[in-house]
Amino acid sequence: MTYISPRAKILSKNIGRDLMVLGPSLISEGTIVESFVVIGHPIRSKLLSVRDKGSVIEQLMDEVSNGAIIGRNCIIRSNVIIYENVEIGDGVETGHNALIRENTRVGANTRIGSGAIIDGDTVIGSNVSIQSMVYIPRGTVIEDNVFLGPNVVITNDKYPPSKRLDGVKIRRNAVIGANATLIAGIEVGENAVVAAGSVVTKDVPPGEVVAGVPAKPIYSVDVFIKKRIGYERLETP
Amino acid sequence: MTYISPRAKILSKNIGRDLMVLGPSLISEGTIVESFVVIGHPIRSKLLSVRDKGSVIEQLMDEVSNGAIIGRNCIIRSNVIIYENVEIGDGVETGHNALIRENTRVGANTRIGSGAIIDGDTVIGSNVSIQSMVYIPRGTVIEDNVFLGPNVVITNDKYPPSKRLDGVKIRRNAVIGANATLIAGIEVGENAVVAAGSVVTKDVPPGEVVAGVPAKPIYSVDVFIKKRIGYERLETP
Amino acid sequence: MTYISPRAKILSKNIGRDLMVLGPSLISEGTIVESFVVIGHPIRSKLLSVRDKGSVIEQLMDEVSNGAIIGRNCIIRSNVIIYENVEIGDGVETGHNALIRENTRVGANTRIGSGAIIDGDTVIGSNVSIQSMVYIPRGTVIEDNVFLGPNVVITNDKYPPSKRLDGVKIRRNAVIGANATLIAGIEVGENAVVAAGSVVTKDVPPGEVVAGVPAKPIYSVDVFIKKRIGYERLETP
Numbered sequence: 001m002t003y004i005s006p007r008a009k010i011l012s013k014n015i016g017r018d019l020m021v022l023g024p025s026l027i028s029e030g031t032i033v034e035s036f037v038v039i040g041h042p043i044r045s046k047l048l049s050v051r052d053k054g055s056v057i058e059q060l061m062d063e064v065s066n067g068a069i070i071g072r073n074c075i076i077r078s079n080v081i082i083y084e085n086v087e088i089g090d091g092v093e094t095g096h097n098a099l100i101r102e103n104t105r106v107g108a109n110t111r112i113g114s115g116a117i118i119d120g121d122t123v124i125g126s127n128v129s130i131q132s133m134v135y136i137p138r139g140t141v142i143e144d145n146v147f148l149g150p151n152v153v154i155t156n157d158k159y160p161p162s163k164r165l166d167g168v169k170i171r172r173n174a175v176i177g178a179n180a181t182l183i184a185g186i187e188v189g190e191n192a193v194v195a196a197g198s199v200v201t202k203d204v205p206p207g208e209v210v211a212g213v214p215a216k217p218i219y220s221v222d223v224f225i226k227k228r229i230g231y232e233r234l235e236t237p
Numbered sequence: 238m239t240y241i242s243p244r245a246k247i248l249s250k251n252i253g254r255d256l257m258v259l260g261p262s263l264i265s266e267g268t269i270v271e272s273f274v275v276i277g278h279p280i281r282s283k284l285l286s287v288r289d290k291g292s293v294i295e296q297l298m299d300e301v302s303n304g305a306i307i308g309r310n311c312i313i314r315s316n317v318i319i320y321e322n323v324e325i326g327d328g329v330e331t332g333h334n335a336l337i338r339e340n341t342r343v344g345a346n347t348r349i350g351s352g353a354i355i356d357g358d359t360v361i362g363s364n365v366s367i368q369s370m371v372y373i374p375r376g377t378v379i380e381d382n383v384f385l386g387p388n389v390v391i392t393n394d395k396y397p398p399s400k401r402l403d404g405v406k407i408r409r410n411a412v413i414g415a416n417a418t419l420i421a422g423i424e425v426g427e428n429a430v431v432a433a434g435s436v437v438t439k440d441v442p443p444g445e446v447v448a449g450v451p452a453k454p455i456y457s458v459d460v461f462i463k464k465r466i467g468y469e470r471l472e473t474p
Numbered sequence: 475m476t477y478i479s480p481r482a483k484i485l486s487k488n489i490g491r492d493l494m495v496l497g498p499s500l501i502s503e504g505t506i507v508e509s510f511v512v513i514g515h516p517i518r519s520k521l522l523s524v525r526d527k528g529s530v531i532e533q534l535m536d537e538v539s540n541g542a543i544i545g546r547n548c549i550i551r552s553n554v555i556i557y558e559n560v561e562i563g564d565g566v567e568t569g570h571n572a573l574i575r576e577n578t579r580v581g582a583n584t585r586i587g588s589g590a591i592i593d594g595d596t597v598i599g600s601n602v603s604i605q606s607m608v609y610i611p612r613g614t615v616i617e618d619n620v621f622l623g624p625n626v627v628i629t630n631d632k633y634p635p636s637k638r639l640d641g642v643k644i645r646r647n648a649v650i651g652a653n654a655t656l657i658a659g660i661e662v663g664e665n666a667v668v669a670a671g672s673v674v675t676k677d678v679p680p681g682e683v684v685a686g687v688p689a690k691p692i693y694s695v696d697v698f699i700k701k702r703i704g705y706e707r708l709e710t711p
Contacts, residue, residue: 001238001254001475014524016531017475018255018492020272030525035494035532036273036510036553038315044330047312050251051267057253058272075521078512078555079273079571081315081333096555096573097316099333099351114573114591117351117369129635132591132609135369135387135415147635150609151627151655153388153416155433159465160412161366161384166468175634178609179627179655179673181388181416181434196629197655197673197687199416199434213434213450213687228633231640238475238491255492257509273510275552284549287488288504294490295509316510318552318570334553336570336588354588354606372606372624372652390625390653392670396702397649398603398621403705418653418671436653436671450671450687 003058005040008067016078020058023065023084030073038081040067043102046084071108083120095132107144122167131178139167146170149178149196158184171206180215191221240295242277245304253315257295260302260321267310275318277304280339283321308345320357332369344381359404368415376404383407386415386433395421408443417452428458477532479514482541490552494532497539497558504547512555514541517576520558545582557594569606581618596641605652613641620644623652623670632658645680654689665695 002017004010007024014032022040027033042050042065050060068082071090076082080094083102092106095114100106104118107126115133118124122136125144130136134148137156142148148170156165166185170176174188177196188194189206198215207221239254241247244261251269259277264270279287279302287297305319308327313319317331320339329343332351337343341355344363352370355361359373362381367373371385374393379385385407393402403422407413411425414433425431426443435452444458476491478484481498488506496514501507516524516539524534542556545564550556554568557576566580569588574580578592581600589607592598596610599618604610608622611630616622622644630639640659644650648662651670662668663680672689681695 003254013526013529014531015529017477032521032525032531035512036316038272041315044312047269051269051310052250055250055252057251057269073525075518078515079316079334079510079553097334097352097553097571114593115352115571115589119351119369132593133370133607137387149629149634150611151388151625153433155386155415159461159468160386160414162465162469164469164471166471177634178629179416179653183433196627196657224633228636231633232636232638234638234640240491273553275509278552281549284506288506288547289487292487292489294488294506316553316571334571334589352589356588356606370607374624388625390670392623392652396698396705397623397651399702399706401706401708403708416653420670 003062005062005065005067007062008040022058022062023067025065025067026069028070028072028074028090031070031076032074033070033076034078034080036079037076039070039076040065041081041083043084077114089126101138113150125172137165137167139165141167141169143170143172143174145173147175149176149180151179152176152182153180154182155184174204193221193224240299242299242302242304244299245277259295259299260304262302262304263306265307265309265311265327268307268313269311270307270313271315271317273316274313276307276313277302278318278320280321314351326363338375350387362409374402374404376402378404378406380407380409380411380427382410384412386413386417388416389413389419390417391419392421411441430458430461477536479536479539479541481536482514496532496536497541499539499541500543502544502546502548502564505544505550506548507544507550508552508554510553511550513544513550514539515555515557517558551588563600575612587624599646611639611641613639615641615643617644617646617648619647621649623650623654625653626650626656627654628656629658648678667695667698 003020008021010027011029012031016035019037025040046064066084068086070088075093077096079097082100089108091109094112100118101120104122106124110128113132118136121138124142129147131150134152169187171190173191175193181199188204191207192204193209195211199213201214240257245258247264248266249268253272256274262277283301303321305323307325312330314333316334326345328346331349335353337355338357341359343361347365350369355373358375361379366384368387371389406424408427410428412430418436425441428444429441430446432448436450438451477494482495484501485503486505490509493511499514520538540558542560544562549567551570553571563582565583568586574592575594578596580598584602587606592610595612598616603621605624608626643661645664647665649667655673662678665681666678667683669685673687675688
């Protein structure tokens with residue numbers, strides 16, 4: 001059963017059913033929102049504040065939500081959940097079952113894969129490619145044109161469970177291979193590459209390629225790009 | 238469309254819409270259950286037993302379900318699925334899209350992250366922190382105060398696919414780092430720590446810190462705790 | 475709210491509520507489809523083609539969908555999404571929250587675990603066991619009787635993001651351990667075994683067992699099978 005907040009502003013004509021749009025959310029022109037989506041989900045403390053206040057939980061959640069802003073020409077696929085105080089740029093597309101928590105900004109034309117989780121308090125640039133099932137915790141910064149392969153796991157606590165969260169920073173054009181693990185506080189420099197399956201425990205300088213557990217430098221990004229060009233020339237058998 | 242079993246007992250006022258509560262399930266006082274949640278889902282053999290028995294599948298599933306028990310002051314977020322014969326303690330909170338299968342007991346105040354899967358026949362203690370996308374198979378035992386980082390993968394079959402399932406045991410206060418893999422049958426001792434990205438193939442003695450593929454001892458938990466204290470004192474830049 | 479295409483053919487009596495069946499989909503006899511499922515979801519280009527065309531997005535999606543074919547005696551559990559041009563054999567079972575994208579064929583009696591993603595253009599054999607949260611990208615070929623442990627991550631681009639996709643091939647009876655990463659273009663031979671947590675960067679010859687980062691041969695599958703037999707004889711403590 002669809003629930004649309006009286007405070008929400010829906011400029012798009014492409015809205016599915018059985019979804020919830022809470023608070024003063026904005027869904028801009030040309031954006032497709034499929035079924036079973038929640039937009040503007042309130043943060044935990046607000047959810048607790050409405051406990052036992054009445055019987056229509058959606059309406060109570062709606063009243064406390066600040067809403068989320070979804071730009072133009074986006075695709076938000078089924079079962080996606082977007083929290084309040086999230087701002088999604090124009091042309092962003094998500095897969096199914098993705099979760100984007102509070103205080104997150106996602107730049108234009110970024111792709112967020114199916115099952116990916118962005119756990120809040122995160123800044124994500126434009127033209128970023130986040131593949132399926134990536135995990136991005138609070139405090140992460142991801143700059144423009146970064147590529148995160150499937151199942152990349154980023155952390156924010158070096159000695160868990162501690163009282164300090166120390167976000168990872170991934171600079172412009174960096175590439176993180178599938179199923180790599182990035183330890184709290186590290187910085188992956190511009191144009192750097194992390195090989196699939198690596199565990200990155202230290203900063204990766206700009207333009208360096210690292211691999212292994214723990215990850216060590218193997219060559220520079222120039223070599224990587226040469227290899228890519230050779231690889232692209234091959235016929236797929 | 239909401240379906241609440243005539244046998245269910247709902248003492249909470251905070252129930253979302255478009256959810257299913259099957260069998261003699263109990264939802265206790267102060268618990269919030271969001272939309273698109275299933276509570277009391279029947280096990281496979283019962284699901285097969287109702288095949289072709291009639292046209293309202295929810296009602297048939299309801300009739301065969303033993304239900305689940307959800308304690309007081311819990312939060313069960315949207316799209317969570319909880320099977321029959323599950324008992325959830327007071328103050329438990331789940332993220333979105335989590336799955337908890339049959340014959341599982343979850344102790345008080347435990348957190349179950351978004352997308353986490355607890356695959357049944359599992360005992361989980363109190364104050365356990367299960368981060369997002371953790372996988373816990375049948376036969377696992379997790380004691381009180383354990384921390385499981387994001388994407389931890391636990392297994393229960395050492396030579397798959399075999400006929401024997403051999404569950405992992407994680408003792409009190411142990412910490413398992415992000416994206417670590419724990420091989421079937423191992424025991425992680427009290428206060429032990431597994432570094433992120435490790436593959437643990439042997440028992441980890443109490444108080445030991447292990448890292449790598451395969452995981453090897455690196456130092457004792459005293460060193461880890463000293464490092465944590467130093468880390469917590471640092472200013473986040 | 476359930477949406478069933480006027481072009482769909484539903485021969486099963488076991489259909490849940492709040493689900494969508496789009497295009498000329500076929501759901502065969504004896505198949506159980508739970509709630510919040512989408513069958514026949516259109517591909518991206520068709521989704522874009524209906525943008526701003528009208529206000530009932532499900533109906534527009536339905537009109538452009540080619541539908542999916544689901545065989546007999548399957549179980550499609552809640553929140554599963556199946557795209558158009560997918561063909562699912564008899565006796566296939568999925569967990570919850572699985573995603574199967576376009577142009578995919580799944581053989582008879584295969585199991586697809588909860589949260590698993592099959593990203594399209596994929597051929598999957600019969601009697602394959604895909605455990606929870608496995609990621610299978612476009613272009614992958616998986617033959618009969620293969621076992622993929624929980625959280626296995628397969629890739630299809632060796633130097634991402636490149637212009638060439640090079641699918642992994644996994645031959646009959648191969649076993650891939652939990653949380654292993656398979657690099658684009660490799661072939662895992664018949665009866666080969668990849669240990670849990672490995673990163674496989676090269677072809678694995680038939681009957682060989684590999685482990686580590688990067689994965690190296692450790693022994694032959696005969697040794698593995700002897701170990702399995704000894705393991706199965708042990709009593710679980």
